[in-house]
Amino acid sequence: MRKSQILQPNPLEFDNQVFDLAFHPQQNIIASGLITGEIFCHRYSCETDAESINLLSIRPHKKSCRGLEFSYDGTALFSVSKDKSIQVIDLETGKVLTKKRGAHDKPINCVLRLNENSLTTGDDDGCIKIWDTRTGNQLMEYSDHEDFISDFSFRDDIKTLISTSGDGTLSIYDIRKPNLLAMSDNQDDELLSVTVVKNGRKVITGTQGGVINLFSWGEWGDSNDRFVGHPNSVDTIVKITEDLVCTGSSDGIIRIIEILPNKFYGVIGDHGDFPIECIRISFDNTFLASCSHDNVVKFWDIRYLYDDKTDDHNDETDTNMEYIESDTNYNNKGKGKSIAAIGQSNNFFADL
Template sequence: MCVLLQDVDEEPHKVKEEDEEQNENGADSSGDGEAEEVDDEEAKEPKIRDTPEDIQFDAIVNTLAFHPKQDIIAAGDIDGDIYLYSYSCTEGETKELWSSGHHLKSCRKVAFSQDGCNLFSVAKDKAVHIMDVEAGKLIKRIPKAHSVPINALLLVDENVLATGDDDGTLKVWDMRKGTSIMDLKHHEDFISEIAVDSAKRILLTSSGDGTMGVFNIKRRRFDLLSEFQSGDLLTVSIVKRGRKVICGSSDGTIYIFNWDGFGATSDRFFVQAESLDCIVPITDSLVCTASMDGVIRAINILPNRVVGCVGQHKGEPIEEIARSHDSRFLASSAHDQLVKFWDIGRLSELEVSDYRKRKKKHGKLTSLSKKAVGSGDNFFSGLLDEPNAPTKDSTKEEDEDDDDDDSDSGSD
């Protein structure tokens, strides 16, 4: 019995020793596992980008608009669908918030209300829609706002909306009543864009008939049309603290008007671009332009200079560009079905002198961002021009390069 009891007593001691060894080994292995998990977490830390990631769509995006207060962008495509995205420089955090298919045909323009609560849109189906931004639901619809497709949209204030159609008709709406208070046709072709002065008194329209229209909202009347220009006027913007108005045209020319001198241009500036389809002011003098050649150019107005390239959709016509609420990013949409973001945070620092420095033959545009054409390292290269006394050789070179300059300007 003693021997039996001794054998029985030894077994538990053996098991106990094995358990202790397993616990020690388990502790070591679990420690290794925790270390591996920490390493994995560090390895999976989200990457911070200079700009948000590109957004891929299933169809060409015609129109873009940034939320006035939040990092949100709206897009409307040729199928009539509207998308709302939150964007971020943290990789993987740009996400779709909602989409809407209420328009029956191509969405032409989207715009946020001043408080960012509502999203307005117009389309080829002749309708005006108002969406709730938070819920993504249609809250109001004007089904036959125009008799032909609507092409242009501008929110004058929280209660007044202006729309322009393919036939050249301008309508101004009182959204409290849902009825138009102005219905005027003075253009012979489509209205491409609408702008308003800071006093909310004068509406300006650019048109495919080559004229700029001037309308008085307060008196609800038409004032005048500008002289006919050589190309279709595709965009209109107010610059120089309200003292100048510029229009981009289909022939690549920027037409400049004095305020209160809308009848004739005061200056014109030819840009070597296939067209100037969209213009977005960045500062009082600096604007960004989009073109059919797929290049986004930064251009200074008076003195007239092509400063450089902000970005590009290689070989794809650009439909629209828009500036973010904090002026940090420019977004662009093109026929490649992408919405791209470009860093414009430093554009406001640019200064352009009156001295004109001739470019060398076949000179490329200065790259103004890391993603733009070129290396992006020469951001301020050639922008702060210092007038040096020209030598005989340099004078000869300037004469030879005169015809190859990237841009030219002249006064009417």
């Protein structure tokens, strides 16, 4: 991999641990959610010696903020918490527009914006809910998992939600239908992260044991490929291209992984010996941001990953990633804009 001149924002330092990050969908703004329930928004810059500007500092939650998502137009920020609430924050005024107390019966662990009009949340008890962001109404509820919801991925083209759980299973839902479409066999390990690659043909999950499982779309019984190489848990994954993903591991290292052929492609950076809590990619695919137990948010210039990597491909192969094929038969289980434009296209919970 050839890296041209790297210009990336300076790290953001906090007094407490950062649990989650979210990039604005249109501007150079990043939101950080802390263990204290505080939320910060910074406008970042890659200009030499330029400091990030703090746009928002608020503590809407009494307990830890576990998840953040910007609204489709970027005028509001959704936050979820251990206190079981969903809150909506106006980026222009910095005030809480709406608080939905008791959105779940158990602490909420993760959140994902599905499209312009819907949002999904998952809690510590395995419950998943779909929300209409125009009215605040609950659209669907699924209770097929038996442990915490760890991560989501979504295919908007077929309205399909993929969830992973601490119970070791991956589930598939058509968000227009009230019942589970498919659930994987138990993988005998906690599934902690998930993303869709290869133009929708493959789903990959990160596990507590450091193994990455690959599922072929539509064949949900057992993973059909897997490879090892992470010495610790794969807590977070983001897709870079249809062939490349970045992983964040509890050994503190952010790695680049190529999918099919499966190989270690390089290292983005690290947080020392501190576990990686979350990695996210900016709206323009320029930066990767990461947070860890060191209370620091770091930015990494990843533009070089979108260049033609053909010339460097052979030099970057690492035999530390061991490829394993599974001969297990498949079977499906049938269980169960401008910030000032606030309010123009997203009025989540406005009618409550």
